[in-house]
Amino acid sequence: MTPDEKIQELNLILPEPIKLPPNLEMQFSWVRVSGNRVFISGHVALNSDGSISEVTGKVGGAVTVEQGYEAARQTGLAILSSLKQELGTLNNITAWLRVFGMVNVEPGFVKTPPVINGFSDLIIDVFGKEIGNHSRSAVGMAELPFGAPVEIEAEVEIST
Amino acid sequence: MTPDEKIQELNLILPEPIKLPPNLEMQFSWVRVSGNRVFISGHVALNSDGSISEVTGKVGGAVTVEQGYEAARQTGLAILSSLKQELGTLNNITAWLRVFGMVNVEPGFVKTPPVINGFSDLIIDVFGKEIGNHSRSAVGMAELPFGAPVEIEAEVEIST
Amino acid sequence: MTPDEKIQELNLILPEPIKLPPNLEMQFSWVRVSGNRVFISGHVALNSDGSISEVTGKVGGAVTVEQGYEAARQTGLAILSSLKQELGTLNNITAWLRVFGMVNVEPGFVKTPPVINGFSDLIIDVFGKEIGNHSRSAVGMAELPFGAPVEIEAEVEIST
Numbered sequence: 001m002t003p004d005e006k007i008q009e010l011n012l013i014l015p016e017p018i019k020l021p022p023n024l025e026m027q028f029s030w031v032r033v034s035g036n037r038v039f040i041s042g043h044v045a046l047n048s049d050g051s052i053s054e055v056t057g058k059v060g061g062a063v064t065v066e067q068g069y070e071a072a073r074q075t076g077l078a079i080l081s082s083l084k085q086e087l088g089t090l091n092n093i094t095a096w097l098r099v100f101g102m103v104n105v106e107p108g109f110v111k112t113p114p115v116i117n118g119f120s121d122l123i124i125d126v127f128g129k130e131i132g133n134h135s136r137s138a139v140g141m142a143e144l145p146f147g148a149p150v151e152i153e154a155e156v157e158i159s160t
Numbered sequence: 161m162t163p164d165e166k167i168q169e170l171n172l173i174l175p176e177p178i179k180l181p182p183n184l185e186m187q188f189s190w191v192r193v194s195g196n197r198v199f200i201s202g203h204v205a206l207n208s209d210g211s212i213s214e215v216t217g218k219v220g221g222a223v224t225v226e227q228g229y230e231a232a233r234q235t236g237l238a239i240l241s242s243l244k245q246e247l248g249t250l251n252n253i254t255a256w257l258r259v260f261g262m263v264n265v266e267p268g269f270v271k272t273p274p275v276i277n278g279f280s281d282l283i284i285d286v287f288g289k290e291i292g293n294h295s296r297s298a299v300g301m302a303e304l305p306f307g308a309p310v311e312i313e314a315e316v317e318i319s320t
Numbered sequence: 321m322t323p324d325e326k327i328q329e330l331n332l333i334l335p336e337p338i339k340l341p342p343n344l345e346m347q348f349s350w351v352r353v354s355g356n357r358v359f360i361s362g363h364v365a366l367n368s369d370g371s372i373s374e375v376t377g378k379v380g381g382a383v384t385v386e387q388g389y390e391a392a393r394q395t396g397l398a399i400l401s402s403l404k405q406e407l408g409t410l411n412n413i414t415a416w417l418r419v420f421g422m423v424n425v426e427p428g429f430v431k432t433p434p435v436i437n438g439f440s441d442l443i444i445d446v447f448g449k450e451i452g453n454h455s456r457s458a459v460g461m462a463e464l465p466f467g468a469p470v471e472i473e474a475e476v477e478i479s480t
Contacts, residue, residue, distance in 0.1 A: 026273055027284045032257055032295040034317055039258045042297030097352055098359045100473075102299055105463045113346055113465050124347045135352040137362030137473045139422055140463030143265045143300030145273050153260075153297045157354055186433055187440045192417055192455040194477055199418045202457030262459055303425045303460030305433050313420075313457045 003090035006126050007080070014081035015074075016050035018043075021146075031086040036160045038093075042102070043082065044148035045074035056147035060109025063149045068103065071150040072118030079154065080126070087158065095157040096123055096134040102151045105140035112138040119152055163250035166286045167240070174241035175234075176210035178203075181306075191246040196320045198253075202262070203242065204308035205234035216307035220269025223309045228263065231310040232278030239314065240286070247318065255317040256283055256294040262311045265300035272298040279312055323410035326446045327400070334401035335394075336370035338363075341466075351406040356480045358413075362422070363402065364468035365394035376467035380429025383469045388423065391470040392438030399474065400446070407478065415477040416443055416454040422471045425460035432458040439472055 001009065018030060032039040045053040059068035084090055101116030103109075116138035124132040134154070144151045161169065178190060192199040205213040219228035244250055261276030263269075276298035284292040294314070304311045321329065338350060352359040365373040379388035404410055421436030423429075436458035444452040454474075464471045 024273065026277060026296075027280045027289075028259070028294050028296040030295070032255075032293060034255045034257055037257070039295035039315075041295040042299065095352075095354045097354055097357070098475075099348070100297075102297075108463070110463050110465055110467050112463065113344065117346060120347045129347075133352060134348050135350070135359035135361040135473070136346075136348040137420075137422075137471065138465060139362065139461055139471060141299055142302040142462040143268070143270050143272065145270055145298060147270050151297065151299060153295070155258075155359075184433065186437060186456075187444045187449075188419070188454050188456040190455070192415075192453060194415045194417055197417070199455035199475075201455040202459065260457075262457075301459055302462040303428070303430050303432065305430055305458060307430050311457065311459060313455070315418075 003093065003126050010125060012077060013048055014084060015046040015048050015078055017085060018046060019050040030082040033086065036158050038156045038158055040079055040082065040154040042151045042153040043075050043078045044146060044151050045071045046078045052146050055149065057149060058104050058106040059115055059149050061106030065111060065114060068115035068149050069118035072101065072116050072152065073122050075150050075152045076119040076122040079152065092158045093127065093156050094131060094159050096127065096132050097157055098155040099134045099136040100153045101136060101138040102141045102144060103138065104144040104149050109140065112140050115150065163253065163286050170285060172237060173208055174244060175206040175208050175238055177245060178206060179210040190242040193246065196318050198316045198318055200239055200242065200314040202311045202313040203235050203238045204306060204311050205231045206238045212306050215309065217309060218264050218266040219275055219309050221266030225271060225274060228275035228309050229278035232261065232276050232312065233282050235310050235312045236279045236282040239312065252318045253287065253316050254291060254319050256287065256292050257317055258315040259294045259296040260313045261296060261298040262301045262304060263298065264304040264309050269300065272300050275310065323413065323446050330445060332397060333368055334404060335366040335368050335398055337405060338366060339370040350402040353406065356478050358476045358478055360399055360402065360474040362471045362473040363395050363398045364466060364471050365391045366398045372466050375469065377469060378424050378426040379435055379469050381426030385431060385434060388435035388469050389438035392421065392436050392472065393442050395470050395472045396439045396442040399472065412478045413447065413476050414451060414479050416447065416452055417477055418475040419454045419456040420473045421456060421458040422461045422464060423458065424464040424469050429460065432460050435470065
């Protein structure tokens with residue numbers, strides 16, 4: 001089963017393209033392709049209409065570990081949406097390479113790996129253990145844009 | 161117009177090579193080239209003589225958003241200076257790929273994207289929207305070296 | 321002298337493969353190889369049996385700069401161990417490219433570069449100044465997994 005088919009089988013909903021708040025202009029791309037290299041900008045969790053999720057705050061504080069896991073999973077869906085918009089399909093992704101998982105932490109909260117598992121588990125579910133395998137860091141940030149609990153940037157490889 | 165010409169047209173001053181404080185020895189390169197891949201170490205804003213800028217502190221606290229934007233722009237000039245020293249010219253850069261923008265944040269300050277815009281806007285001004293386009297994260301750090309308000313690392317591609 | 325020989329000459333002990341605490345399942349690889357590109361997940365310092373080092377806490381607080389330097393060096397040994405497990409030898413590494421050094425900082429602690437020097441110095445000792453040369457950032461994080469004082473992720477290049 002291809003990743004595009006797997007998205008359907010798992011009933012995953014990819015959100016609409018990212019809708020930033022008004023008055024925030026940014027000159028960069030959510031996905032930057034060069035040859036077979038695909039760089040993914042830092043993404044946060046989105047609602048299905050592409051607006052930024054209202055679940056904000058610090059994991060270990062206002063946001064529980066379970067909510068953080070879910071935010072990481074939704075961040076993954078936002079990234080898959082951006083990839084599909086840019087590439088047309090997820091099926092020509094040949095390898096996930098690097099995942100940098102950033103958790104907006106309450107002071108003293110160090111269980112960042114189980115939070116970012118929400119992202120890794122999604123990627124393995126959709127791409128399988130060979131293509132979906134990746135290197136990863138899962139670390140605690142002082143603050144993230146919009147007060148998001150999780151932000152993830154990544155790099156993947158495509159066939160050209 | 162080439163990037164080197166654009167630097168002149170915009171009257172941009174690239175600072176001298178980085179002068180670290182005495183007694184700080186570091187065994188790495190500000191720019192690391194391998195084939196067509198160019199990795200740029202974390203840079204901070206410099207004075208025109210290459211010394212580290214005296215504008216230090218946390219954005220949202222001692223440093224305003226406007227000063228943070230300016231620090232990000234000056235960090236960009238420092239990076240362009242390092243690239244020019246290493247490559248001889250900016251004209252063989254074929255693509256900006258990844259920009260990782262780190263903001264030294266006062267607790268609660270989440271408007272990191274407008275700060276890092278100071279870098280992105282400069283890169284687009286000099287390289288245009290096609291070559292200058294990049295993936296980006298703009299996130300809040302607990303501390304940065306020298307108390308710098310902004311640090312940026314990046315990767316670009318060159319023709320070989 | 322090759323890197324594998326240098327490890328022996330310097331009497332460096334590479335720790336056993338990483339032993340995570342029980343109940344922590346993670347679906348990613350410590351090293352991810354694609355063609356000649358090798359991505360290294362965020363590593364922390366290990367004991368020689370592969371368990372996570374008991375030296376935890378914030379540099380500038382419970383952990384001194386000297387202990388932080390040593391933690392960065394031991395993080396390097398953990399990374400070399402992971403590379404050797406994955407690649408069989410360190411001798412086909414042709415270039416260190418990118419090092420992202422994260423320091424778990426006490427508020428106000430900005431001397432992160434001397435801490436990450438513990439890693440850079442090790443890499444130069446083992447690989448020499450040409451292959452071991454790298455781009456680097458050394459920045460202050462709010463928290464790191466397990467309360468580790470240092471975490472490092474990196475990318476290297478191999479001959480294929």
